[in-house]
Amino acid sequence: MPKTSYTGRHRPAAKPSRGRQFVVPVALLSSTVAGGLVIRDAGASQLSPEAAAMKNVSNSVAGLGLAADPEAVSAAAANRAGARSSRDMARDAKTLIVGATQTATQSAAEAQAAAVKAAADRAAAQKAKAAAAAKAKQAAAARALARAHRWVSPVAGYTLTSGFGFRWGKMHPAQDLACPVGSPVHSLSSGTVIFAGWSNEGYGNFVKIRYWDGTVSWMAHNSRLLVSVGETVTPGQVVAYSGSTGNSTGPHVHLEIHPDDGAAVAPITWLAKHGVML
Ligand SMILES: [Zn+2]
Incomplete structure (x- = not known):
């Protein structure tokens, strides 16, 4: 029996035709x-x-919108357009604000960087200026020190007479420089006057100066003294006028050099080592 054939009791009711409905x-x-x-x-x-x-x-x-009012439609469209326009404007404004903010932030960063650089430049310039000033000050101090520590001849015009050594069987610990009475007698360098006055040992008007390096000079037989004990003197300063006071046979400067205020040494040799050629 073919299975396509329906034999059950409940034969399906014919579906009502809905075509017409x-x-x-x-x-x-x-x-x-x-x-x-x-x-x-x-x-x-x-x-x-x-x-x-x-x-x-x-x-x-x-x-259902099938017969929409054209005016309403265009009004709605206008509204939508307006809304879209507002959104666009808002978006544009936001873009502008973001852009402006970025620009402002960038400008602020650049300004800060420029300020930092300017400050660094100023600091570097000040440092360089301070270094240059310190260097100049140091150089000036060095020049001043060199001037203060220079050595000069005791008298300008002289004739070397008795030198350092034995003379007439007696030690002469000096160099005699014959010069006219009243010749300026100079301090040999910077120092302090440790004696200025009349000598009872035959030196006449006598001046002793202790210099910056500890060396002490004796200059004797002066006609006149221009300094007193404790006075500071500079290289070449006139401390006396030459003469022939004390045990002297003629106008001259009797010069002794006592390194560290010790035993006398030959003045010509010592002065030569300090750049002064007698
Ligand atoms: Zn002498």
């Missing part, structure tokens, strides 16, 4: 859409039952 509403809908545009504004009380029904359908259709 479907066609009619479509036709009705089509007509009511056209008719509804005409009757939409008519009062319900003035309409026949059929027309009222069509108005309801028409309103429903209109509610």
Whole structure:
């Protein structure tokens, strides 16, 4: 027996044909859409039952947007356009703000970097200036020290007479420099006067100066003294005028050099080592 053949008790009821039921509403809908545009504004009380029904359908259709009011549509579109425009403007403004903020941030960073660099430049310039000033000060101090520590000849115009050594069987621990009475007698360098006065040992008007390096000079037989004990003197300063006071046979400067205030040494040799050639 073929299985396609249905033999059960419950034979399925024939489905009702809906073709006709479907066609009619479509036709009705089509007509009511056209008719509804005409009757939409008519009062319900003035309409026949059929027309009222069509108005309801028409309103429903209109509610579905099938018969949208053109003005409303364009107004809505305008609203949407306006809204879109506002959004665009907001977005543009946000972009501008972000851009401006970035620009401002960048400018601030650049300004800060420039300020830091300027400060560093100023500091470097000040440092260089301070270094140059310190160097100049140091150089000036060195020059001043060199000036203060220089050695000079005791008298300008002289004749070497008795030198360092034995003379007439007696030690002469000095160099005699014959010069006219009243010749300026100079301090040999920077120092302090440790004796200035009359000598009872035959040196006449006598001056002793202790110099910056500890060396002590004796200069005797002066006609006149210009300094006193404790006075500081500079290289070449006139401390006395030459003469022939004390045990002297003629006008001259009797010069002794006592390194570290010790035993006398030959003045010519010592002065030569200090750049002074007698
Ligand atoms: Zn002498």
